[in-house]
Amino acid sequence: MVQAYEADTESTGAGARPGSRFGAWRRKLASDRGIWRRGIILALCSVALTLVLILHADIPNTIGNLGSLTETFLPWFGLLVPVLLALGLLRRSATAVIALVLPVAVWLNLFGGLLFSDKSGDGGELTVATHNVNAGNPDPAGTAREVAGSGADVVALQELPTGKVSAYEDALAERYPHHSVQGTVGLWSKYPVSDSRPVDIKLGWTRAMRATVATPEGPVKVYVAHLPSVRVKLNAGFTANQRDNSADALGEAIAHEPVERVVLLGDLNGTMNDRSLHAVTSQMRSTQGAAGDGFGFSWPASFPMARIDQIMVRGVEPLASWSLPATASDHLPIAARVEL
The missing domain is CATH 3.60.10.10 (Endonuclease/exonuclease/phosphatase)
Known part of the structure; x- marks a missing residue:
């Protein structure tokens, strides 16, 4: 028991290998039973962002042309993803981090083709x-x-x-x-x-x-x-x-x-x-x-x-x-x- 304790202590020290540090971090998270309960509000923010990206055409223009304003700067809504990710990590919330899959998938579907592909060709008169x-x-x-x-x-x-x-x-x-x-x-x-x-x-x-x-x-x-x-x-x-x-x-x-x-x-x-x-x-x-x-x-x-x-x-x-x-x-x- 003493040897096991000492080995674990050494694995988390300054000279520990990266894999050992990851294992200690993983065990710490596993013992944190609030990892799924924390960050519910952040997860709801991710869901709201997803709905804006999917349903932007349904945002009414009757009040201050809000729909057109949203659509004008729609690609920039993707910047909210790293903000929500940072907050989720800060809160140590698995729920908040996993919920980000939704807006990321929708944003890539809308704008990934523009951002990651060059569609230009040769020729033309x-x-x-x-x-x-x-x-x-x-x-x-x-x-x-x-x-x-x-x-x-x-x-x-x-x-x-x-x-x-x-x-x-x-x-x-x-x-x-x-x-x-x-x-x-x-x-x-x-x-x-x-x-x-x-x-x-x-x-x-x-x-x-x-x-x-x-x-x-x-x-x-x-x-x-x-x-x-x-x-x-x-x-x-x-x-x-x-x-x-x-x-x-x-x-x-x-x-x-x-x-x-x-x-x-x-x-x-x-x-x-x-x-x-x-x-x-x-x-x-x-x-x-x-x-x-x-x-x-x-x-x-x-x-x-x-x-x-x-x-x-x-x-x-x-x-x-x-x-x-x-x-x-x-x-x-x-x-x-x-x-x-």
Whole structure:
């Protein structure tokens, strides 16, 4: 008995082997009968997180557009898992730790494909890029050159102030001989542009346009859009009604587009998870979701938290999608390569 006690004491000392320390830790837990009773609240938090991830589409928008706000930042809910894990270990609760299997499984089902797989491929006949350049951009010419440096065949810019349009035109003229500016959005192309006109998205001024780009593989209808901004206010919640109405109008315009091959470039001020963009997302594919590497967050440029800038397609096959280096704007430019 004395020898056994001494051996056990030595096994838990400073010179003990890792396996011996694990065995002592395991025996200690086995003797702790409260390991399953503690952490019930933490386990319920894991269940609640799981329900949010599964049922986010059922969270009502009637109060402060809470559903859309949740869906905008839905991937970030995964950060609650390590927090709950740390608290569960701190409480020494097997119940809390095991309950985390639920939200982890659901989160991986929703976003694992984006996070852990690179779906980009080679080839493609057309490269497109889009960028909200920010009306207060102090270096419009430099920003234009940065986007043009991506090698895109077609470039869309949003939030173009009237007094700075000429700066963008001058900086892009050499690479893109064809262009059209409608209101605060513009389209630049290496290929001829025709039939350019505004698209009414129910704002009273022009923040969307459509044009035909004559690529070597045939015509492609390109839409450029900048949907209204959204705000999070303590007294009003997620104020997105104007954005939602514009999204419906844009979706209706695209639905009535007779041309088979359509590309949408722009700042939609919403993510693909946001139900309020359903009028658009239900009929077009996101290039990031189909052919991107990672989440591709684009805003804010200093610490991207959401992909609110989008490249979407209909009638063409996305092959690759990526973010471009930061410019003087508060958004990151994004680009995609498609097969026509």
